Amino acid sequence: MSLSRLFSPKFIAFIVVLSAIPLGIIISIERAQPATHVYHYHGNGWFRECLKWDSANNRFIVSFAEGGLGVIPLPKKEDLGAPLEEVAVVKELNLGRNSSLGLTIDRSRNRVLVVHADMLGNRYSALAAYDLSTWNRLFFTQLAGLSDEKSFADDVAVDAEGNAYVTDVRGSQIWKVGVEGKLLSVIRNPLFTPKEWYKTFLGLNGIVYHPDGFLIVIHTSSGTLFKIDLTKGEEVKIIKVEGGSLFMGDGLELLSPTKVVVAGGVSRLVESLDGWNTASVVGTFSGIKHRIATATTVKDGKVYISHALGMGYPRKKHAIVEATF
Numbered sequence: 001m002s003l004s005r006l007f008s009p010k011f012i013a014f015i016v017v018l019s020a021i022p023l024g025i026i027i028s029i030e031r032a033q034p035a036t037h038v039y040h041y042h043g044n045g046w047f048r049e050c051l052k053w054d055s056a057n058n059r060f061i062v063s064f065a066e067g068g069l070g071v072i073p074l075p076k077k078e079d080l081g082a083p084l085e086e087v088a089v090v091k092e093l094n095l096g097r098n099s100s101l102g103l104t105i106d107r108s109r110n111r112v113l114v115v116h117a118d119m120l121g122n123r124y125s126a127l128a129a130y131d132l133s134t135w136n137r138l139f140f141t142q143l144a145g146l147s148d149e150k151s152f153a154d155d156v157a158v159d160a161e162g163n164a165y166v167t168d169v170r171g172s173q174i175w176k177v178g179v180e181g182k183l184l185s186v187i188r189n190p191l192f193t194p195k196e197w198y199k200t201f202l203g204l205n206g207i208v209y210h211p212d213g214f215l216i217v218i219h220t221s222s223g224t225l226f227k228i229d230l231t232k233g234e235e236v237k238i239i240k241v242e243g244g245s246l247f248m249g250d251g252l253e254l255l256s257p258t259k260v261v262v263a264g265g266v267s268r269l270v271e272s273l274d275g276w277n278t279a280s281v282v283g284t285f286s287g288i289k290h291r292i293a294t295a296t297t298v299k300d301g302k303v304y305i306s307h308a309l310g311m312g313y314p315r316k317k318h319a320i321v322e323a324t325f
Contacts, residue, residue, distance in 0.1 A: 001135050004047035016283050017166060017191070021292050022054050024300045030069075034321070034322055036321060036322040036323070037321075037322040038119055038319055038320065038321050038322065039060075039072075039074075039084060039304070039319070039320040040083040040084065040202055040317050040318065040319055040320075041060075041072045041083050041084035041085065041086050041317070041320070042083050042084070042085055042086060042315045042316070042317055042318075043062075043070065043310055043315070043316050043317075044086070044087040044088075044313055044315070044316070045065060045066050045117060045310070045316065046065070046309065046310050046316055047065035047066070047155055047308050048062050048063065048064065048065065048306065048307070048308060048310065048318055049062075049063045049064075049065055049099065049100070049102070049294055049295065049308060050063045050100045050101060050102045050155070050251060050294065050295040050306070051295050051297060051304075051320060052071075052103055052105055052112075052295075052297045053297045053298065053299040053304070054071075054105060054132070055247050055299070055300075056107065057073075057132065058073065058074050058185050059071045059072055059073045059074060060072040060074075060297070060320065061103060061105070061112060062086065062117075062306070063099075063100040063101055063102070063103050063114060064088075064099070064100050065098050065099045065100070065308075066099065067091070067092055067095040067097075067098060067132070067265050068088060068089075068090050068092060068095075068100055069088070069089055069100060069101060069103070069114060069117070069140055070086045070087055070088045070090075071086070071089050071239070072084050072085070072086050072087070073085075073087070076225075077135070079089070081223055083194055083317055084320075086290050088196075088292075089135045090114075090130055090135055090137075090200050092116070092140075095256035096111055096261065097117055097118070097120075098116050098117060098118050098119075098126075099116065099117060099118075099119045100115070100116055101114075101115045101116070101117055101119075101153070101154055101155070102114075102115045102153075102154055102155030102156050102166075102167075102206075102207075102251070102295075103156065104116070104156050104157055104158055104164075105132070106129075106158045106162060108158060108162075109131055109162055109179075110131060110132045110133060111129045111130060111138055112129070112130050113127060113128070113129050113158055113164050114127070114128050114129075114156070115127055115153045115154060115155060115156050115277050116153070117151075117152055117153040117154065118152070119152070120264065121150075122143055122150040122151060122152045122170050123144075123145065123146050123150065124144065125142075125143040125144040125151045125152065125153035125166075125168065125175075125224060126140060126141060126142045126144075126322050127140075127141050127143060127153070127156060127166050127175070127177050127181075128140045128141070129150050129164075129181065132280070137180070138239075139180065139181025140181070140298070140307075141181045141182070141183055143166060143175045143176055143177075143183065144168075144184035150170055151168045151170050151173075152168060152169045152170035152171075152172070152176065153166050153167070153168055153169075153175070154167050154169040154204075155167045155205060155206050155207050155251065155252075156168075156207065157207040157209040157215060157225060158209060159209045159213075159230065160209075160211070160213075160263045161179060162178075162179030163176060163177065163178055163179060163184070164176070164177040165177075165187075165207060165209070167203075167204040167205055167206070168203065168204060168219060169202055169204060169205050170203065170219065171191055171203065172192040172200075172203030172204050172219070173186050173187060173188045173192065173204070174187040174204060174207070174215075174217070174228070175187075179256075181207065186290065187228065187234050187236075189236040191226065191236050191237075191238060192219065192226070192236070194219070194221070194222045196222075196223070198221075199219075199221045199222040199254050201221050201223070202219075202220035202221040202248075203220065204218075204219055204220075204226075205218050205219070205220040205249070205250055205251075206218045206249060206250055206251040206252035206262065206263070207216075207252060208252045208253060208254050208260065210254065210257065210276065211228065211257065211313055212275065213230050213231040213258070214227055214228055214229045214276070215227070215228040215230065216228075216239070216252060216254075216260055216276060217252075218246060218249040218250070218252055218262060220248055220249060220250065221247075221248075223241075223245050223246035223248070223249060224238055224246070224248070225238070225239040225241055225246055225249075225270070225279065226238060226239065227274075227276050227277070227300065229300040230284050235302055237277070237318050239272070239276055239277065239279050240276065240277075240278045241270065241279045241280065241281065242278070242279075242280050242281070243280040243281040243282065244268060244271060244284065245281075246262055246264075246268060246280030246281070248264050248265060248272070249262040249263070249264050249268070250262070250293065250296035251263040251294055251296050251305070252296070253295075253296040253297055253303070253306070254298075255269070255303060256299055258271055258272055258273060259271050259272075259282075259303070260272075260279075261296045261298075261303050261308075261323070262296075263293045263294060263295055263296040263305055264287075264293055265289055265292075265293065266285070266294055266308070267284065267285045267287065267296065267303075267305050267323055268281050268283065268284050269281070269282050269284070269285075269286075269303075269325040271281035272283070279283055281325025282325070284309055284325065285303075285305070285323040285324060285325055287305050287307075287321045287323060288307060288319055288321060289324070291307035291308065291311070291319055292307055293305045293306070293308075293309045293310045293315050294306065294307065296323070299314040302321055302322055303322065303323040303324075303325070304320050304321065304323065305317050305320070305321050305322075305323050306318075306320050306321075307320075307321070
C-alpha cells in the first residue's frame with residue numbers, strides 16, 4: 001500500500017471508526033443498568049488495587065496504585081444517584097514510585113495491614129500497619145530490596161495472634177511478619193512452583209486466614225489453591241478443586257468457614273465440606289470485565305468485587321459491584 005493511500009481520508013476514517021467500536025461497547029456497558037447493586041465512588045487516581053469493608057466505621061478502605069490509602073465513607077442515607085467520595089488518609093512520602101496493594105483489617109488490634117511494592121521493577125517489597133482511628137503508622141517492615149532477588153509483594157492476611165502473611169507473586173513465597181513488625185520467616189515449598197513454565201508468570205497472590213488455623217492461598221497462573229496448616233509446622237497441601245478452574249484467580253475473601261470467594265475476570269465461589277482438603281466451584285459471577293476485578297470483600301453478608309480501573313476525566317469513577325452466585 002502506498003503512503004498516499006495509507007494516509008488517505010478514507011483510510012484514516014476507517015481506522016477511526018474501527019478503533020471507536022471497542023470504545024462504543026465500553027460506553028454502552030457503562031451506561032447500562034447494572035444487574036446487581038453497585039457502589040460508585042470518585043477518586044483522583046486511575047488504579048485501585050484492593051478494597052475492604054470496615055464495618056465498625058461504616059466505610060470501605062482502598063489502596064492506591066500511586067501509593068497510600070483512602071477511605072470511602074457511606075452516608076447514613078444513601079443517594080443512589082450520586083457517587084461516593086474517596087478521602088485520602090495515608091500518603092507515604094518515602095515510598096517513591098512504589099504502590100500500595102493488598103490490605104487486610106486486623107479488627108482486634110484496630111489496625112490495617114497494607115502491602116507496598118514495586119509493581120514495574122519488582123525491586124522492593126514491604127508491609128506496613130496503620131491505626132484505624134488516627135492513621136498513625138505502627139510499623140513499616142521492608143521485606144525485599146535492591147540487593148535481593150526480584151520480588152512482588154501482593155496480598156496479606158493476619159492470623160489470630162496478629163502475625164501477618166504476605167504473598168510474593170514474583171517469587172512464589174510467603175513472608176511471615178510478627179505482630180510488632182519483625183520479619184520472622186519465609187514460607188517456601190516446591191509445590192508453589194508449577195512444573196510447566198507457562199504457569200509461573202504470576203505466582204502466589206490472594207491469601208486469607210481461616211479461623212481453624214490455616215491459610216488458603218491462590219496461585220494465579222496455575223489456578224492452584226493451597227492450604228497451609230499453621231498448626232502443623234506450616235504444612236503445605238494442594239486443595240483439590242472440582243467443578244471449574246481457578247485460573248487467573250486474584251484476591252480472596254472468606255464468606256464463611258466453608259466458602260471462599262475468588263476475585264477475577266470471572267469471580268468464583270468455592271466451597272469445602274471437609275476442612276479445605278477438597279473443594280468445589282459452586283458459583284460464578286462475571287461483573288464489569290473491562291474494569292478488571294482484583295479484590296473482594298464482604299459487607300452485611302453480601303459479596304462485593306472491586307476493580308482496578310477507574311473511568312472518566314478529570315475525576316475517575318470507580319465501581320464496587322455486588323456479586324451474586
